[in-house]
Amino acid sequence: MEKLRVGVIGAGRIAAGSHLPCLAKFPDVEVVLCEVDEARLKLVADRFGIIETRAEYRDMLARDRPDAVFVLTPPAVTYGVARDALAAGVPTIMEKPPGMATAETRDLLATARAAGTTGMVAVNRWFQPMLNQARRMVEANDRIAVIVAEFYHYSLSLYRSLGSSEKTLARIITPGAIHTIDLVRYLGGDVTSVHAYADQYFDEHADSFTALIRFEGGATALLNYNLTSPVRIEKVSFHGRQASAFLVGLAESCVVHQGDMTFDLRNVQRHDPSSPEWSDKPYNAFINGWWHQARFFVDCVKEGREPAFPASNLEDAVKTMELIDLIGGQFNGLVPARA
Numbered sequence: 138m139e140k141l142r143v144g145v146i147g148a149g150r151i152a153a154g155s156h157l158p159c160l161a162k163f164p165d166v167e168v169v170l171c172e173v174d175e176a177r178l179k180l181v182a183d184r185f186g187i188i189e190t191r192a193e194y195r196d197m198l199a200r201d202r203p204d205a206v207f208v209l210t211p212p213a214v215t216y217g218v219a220r221d222a223l224a225a226g227v228p229t230i231m232e233k234p235p236g237m238a239t240a241e242t243r244d245l246l247a248t249a250r251a252a253g254t255t256g257m258v259a260v261n262r263w264f265q266p267m268l269n270q271a272r273r274m275v276e277a278n279d280r281i282a283v284i285v286a287e288f289y290h291y292s293l294s295l296y297r298s299l300g301s302s303e304k305t306l307a308r309i310i311t312p313g314a315i316h317t318i319d320l321v322r323y324l325g326g327d328v329t330s331v332h333a334y335a336d337q338y339f340d341e342h343a344d345s346f347t348a349l350i351r352f353e354g355g356a357t358a359l360l361n362y363n364l365t366s367p368v369r370i371e372k373v374s375f376h377g378r379q380a381s382a383f384l385v386g387l388a389e390s391c392v393v394h395q396g397d398m399t400f401d402l403r404n405v406q407r408h409d410p411s412s413p414e415w416s417d418k419p420y421n422a423f424i425n426g427w428w429h430q431a432r433f434f435v436d437c438v439k440e441g442r443e444p445a446f447p448a449s450n451l452e453d454a455v456k457t458m459e460l461i462d463l464i465g466g467q468f469n470g471l472v473p474a475r476a
């Protein structure tokens with residue numbers, strides 16, 4: 138079998154904890170690992186049995202000519218690296234956020250189009266098996282009508298004490314809330330109106346973002362991205378006709394009520410026929426959607442397909458970034474039609 142040559146740029150926590158455990162097990166993939174930190178490069182390459190390693194991603198793009206690239210670098214670095222990969226015509230999946238500003242995400246989309254290639258953003262919630270099973274169950278009765286999404290992301294003072302700069306804290310909604318904002322779009326569809334507050338309750342920067350969002354299909358979402366809390370908890374519930382799903386974690390607990398029946402979906406992944414070897418650990422790469430996400434992207438590349446729903450491609454990522462801007466900017470009213 139001819140293997141797909143996949144360049145992985147960045148060998149940090151998310152690479153070693155979530156992406157590489159999947160890629161290293163795909164029989165049709167060979168990884169070239171690229172990392173600026175030499176010690177980390179060796180450590181992670183050894184852990185996953187990766188033979189080909191590089192220190193400079195531009196060399197890797199030019200010399201190894203990868204079939205696909207995973208950009209798993211820090212948020213402020215991702216845009217430049219992903220842009221270079223896309224400009225080289227390589228299908229690219231990148232960690233969120235796809236640029237720290239909407240203009241950067243638009244530029245990534247334009248770059249991909251100009252080079253005749255495709256980009257996808259790794260908002261892994263979209264591939265989470267429990268979430269998708271819960272969605273199917275709620276939608277089996279009728280459409281989703283109401284979504285409530287909450288993300289308690291510790292407090293800004295904690296991030297400050299851990300060394301985050303004031304510039305980072307002032308823009309934390311972009312890398313921080315993107316999953317939650319993206320998730321309500323995934324469940325609700327395209328947005329028609331937003332009523333948002335960005336409040337500074339206990340900090341000089343906004344530490345609570347609350348929004349009421351209306352979608353084209355008529356659904357409504359209530360969202361709070363909260364930075365005043367001592368805990369990190371992600372919660373979402375969605376509700377249809379005689380059906381409600383409640384997820385905490387998002388993989389710690391997932392309960393669906395359908396009529397007078399109640400289902401606990403925590404073990405739904407065990408019954409998935411595409412399941413790789415099993416782990417009882419609650420946070421493995423499979424349960425959280427990483428496996429499905431990586432497989433989907435690799436298959437799109439192999440088949441020459443544009444990553445589309447349920448993947449978030451760059452066109453879709455621009456919509457999420459625009460919604461982040463509206464919420465961060467306390468927008469209030471009908472969302473202007475897109476150009």
Ligand SMILES: NC(=O)c1ccc[n+]([C@@H]2O[C@H](COP(=O)([O-])OP(=O)(O)OC[C@H]3O[C@@H](n4cnc5c(N)ncnc54)[C@H](O)[C@@H]3O)[C@@H](O)[C@H]2O)c1
Pocket residue numbers: 146147148149150151152171172173174177192194209210211212214215218232233234259260261312
């Ligand atoms: N999807 C999720 O749930 C999720 C969770 C955590 C982090 N993330 C995202 O993943 C990304 C990485 O986060 P992390 O926690 O792994 O960070 P990290 O700092 O642990 O790892 C990033 C790695 O990239 C390397 N790097 C930086 N510039 C590079 C370059 N030019 N070439 C090669 N390597 C380079 C760094 O040396 C570091 O090892 C971030 O964008 C973050 O937003 C996503």
